Each structure stands twice: as C-alpha cells, then as structure tokens.
C-alpha cells in the first residue's frame with residue numbers, strides 16, 4: 001500500500017495476539033513502516049514487543065487484525081515472504097565448535113540467493129575472524145555473526161530483536177553504524193530495543209508499546225516534543241521560589257524544589273527561560289548550575305511510565321533505559337502530566353520555599 005507516495009512494506013492494523021490461557025498480549029495495535037525506514041518498537045518488559053514481532057515474522061497467526069509484509073500475510077503466505085526478510089536471532093544456537101565461515105556456509109545452504117560467505121562477513125566486520133571457532137568469539141562478535149546470518153539472503157526487510165543487548169559501549173556503536181549503513185542502502189529495518197538511546201539515535205520513527213497497546217508513536221523528536229522541557233538551577237542564598245515571577249505566567253507547568261535546587265518544567269522553553277533569566281538579571285543574582293534543555297526520549301519514556309503506573313497502580317522497575325540499564329516503570333503516553341500542577345504563581349510546595 002502507498003501512503004503519501006511512500007510504500008509501506010510493513011502494515012499492521014488492529015493486530016491482536018491472545019495466548020492459550022486467554023491472555024491478550026497484543027491488544028489492537030496499528031502502525032506502518034515505509035520502505036527504507038528504520039522503525040523501533042520500544043517498550044518495557046512484557047509490553048508485547050516479541051509477541052508482535054513474531055507475528056510480523058510469520059511465526060504465529062494473529063488472533064485478530066491484519067499484518068502485511070511486502071503486501072503478503074507473513075503467516076499464510078510464508079513462502080512468499082520468508083526469502084525477502086532477514087531475522088536476527090538471539091544467539092543462533094549453532095555448534096560452537098564450528099568456525100565462523102563454516103557456520104555461515106551452513107546457513108547459506110538453507111538460504112535462497114545467499115550472498116557469498118566472505119561478503120556477508122565483510123559487511124559485519126568479521127572478515128578477519130573467518131577461521132575462528134564460534135566459541136572463541138566475544139559476545140559482540142557473536143551478535144555480529146547473528147547479523148551476518150540475517151543478511152545472507154539480501155533481505156528487503158530486516159528484523160532486529162534487541163541487537164545490542166549485552167554489548168559494551170563500543171560494540172553498540174559499531175552495530176549502530178552497521179545498521180545505519182544497511183538502512184542507507186535501502187533496507188527497511190524493524191528494531192526492538194530496551195535502549196532508549198539506541199532508538200533515539202537510530203530510528204526514523206518509533207512506537208512505544210505498553211501492555212499490548214501503542215502508547216505513543218512518531219519520530220523521536222515528535223515523541224519527546226510531547227514532553228515538557230526542563231530548566232534547573234540553584235536558588236541564590238536568601239531567595240525563595242516565590243521571589244520569581246509567577247511561574248504560571250512564565251509558562252511553567254510543573255516544578256520541584258529540593259533544598260536550593262529547583263527544576264521547572266515547561267512546554268514553552270524559550271518563554272520560561274527568558275523569564276527566569278530576566279528575573280535573575282534584574283535581581284543581579286547568579287543562577288548556579290543553570291541548565292536549560294528539551295526532554296530526551298529517555299525522560300519522555302520514564303515520565304510516560306510513571307504516569308501510567310500512577311494511573312493504573314502498576315509497579316515501576318521494568319528495565320528499559322539507557323545503556324546503563326536505567327529502570328523504568330510501565331507507562332502510556334497519553335500526554336497527561338500527572339504531577340504538573342497549574343501554578344498560580346508564588347505558591348511553592350516544598351520546604352525551604354516561601355510564598
């Protein structure tokens with residue numbers, strides 16, 4: 001199908017997956033991925049990423065809704081779809097005594113129109129490790145071998161399920177560069193990841209899944225734009241938050257004060273920052289540790305997580321985050337801002353702040 005002149009190579013419409021016990025893991029999700037696009041599926045543990053991707057790969061039938069990959073149903077028309085897609089398996093499960101070349105050659109035997117083995121290894125930077133046994137590869141090299149196998153059939157659509165899990169920072173950067181190259185050469189990539197930094201850096205568009213539903217979708221910039229920016233600084237000695245102009249008039253929609261540290265949240269960053277800086281100028285005070293910045297995808301995600309946890313009473317700590325493994329709660333991006341109160345001005349709400 002074509003939308004706005006773009007060919008959608010992945011079309012997902014009201015997709016549902018219900019497991020044997022009746023548990024609905026995927027609850028009517030809709031998104032599409034255009035040819036040559038890199039699309040990331042993000043979500044907390046148990047959000048339904050794997051359940052969704054398995055349906056896209058044709059490994060299971062949908063319980064409801066529709067999936068089309070390159071115009072075909074990946075389950076009922078598997079023979080038409082399979083040769084045109086690549087799936088990066090987590091640890092391919094090959095005998096570790098085989099060398100890298102033997103492993104790729106074995107897989108090439110099952111792949112129609114496979115690239116030459118050497119070419120596949122060069123693409124992923126394993127050319128010089130061709131004769132090494134798989135068991136002697138580092139974790140990062142094993143992931144690259146998994147990727148080489150996924151690329152053997154020159155796929156038009158590549159599914160990458162958490163391709164950098166377990167890699168160190170350098171390994172992640174290498175994989176990201178590789179994935180970008182593939183996308184630049186026209187491969188459509190669907191990536192699932194726990195690493196928000198990965199999605200922010202790589203994805204043209206993304207969807208955040210929560211409890212089987214799409215909680216937010218768009219470009220990384222669009223998703224973060226739905227979240228407030230932050231201005232943080234230390235109150236000068238002898239001053240209180242109430243000494244600033246009325247925060248509501250500055251476009252500030254939420255704030256925190258801890259000791260002298262102040263964080264203001266706003267969707268009108270320029271207006272709020274200008275107001276704060278003009279005040280400081282006029283009061284002839286220096287705002288130490290001043291920081292003014294837009295929300296990151298990680299902040300957007302964490303905030304969404306907190307909001308839904310607060311709304312639904314679900315717990316936090318579901319493991320999405322940066323490469324450092326920041327914990328995140330479950331959440332949905334509904335745009336609601338649970339702790340952003342309409343501020344009338346000089347009333348502050350924490351100790352050390354006067355009205």
Ligand SMILES: Nc1ncnc2c1ncn2[C@@H]1O[C@H](COP(=O)(O)OP(=O)(O)OP(=O)(O)O)[C@@H](O)[C@H]1O
Nearest residue numbers: 019020023025043044045046047048049050051052
């Ligand atoms: N075979 C199954 N039978 C019943 N429930 C399942 C089955 N597989 C997964 N689930 C449940 O479906 C929900 C979604 O799981 P899924 O593995 O798709 O999430 P995920 O987003 O990929 O999570 P993770 O990031 O932890 O891999 C979870 O609550 C999970 O427990």
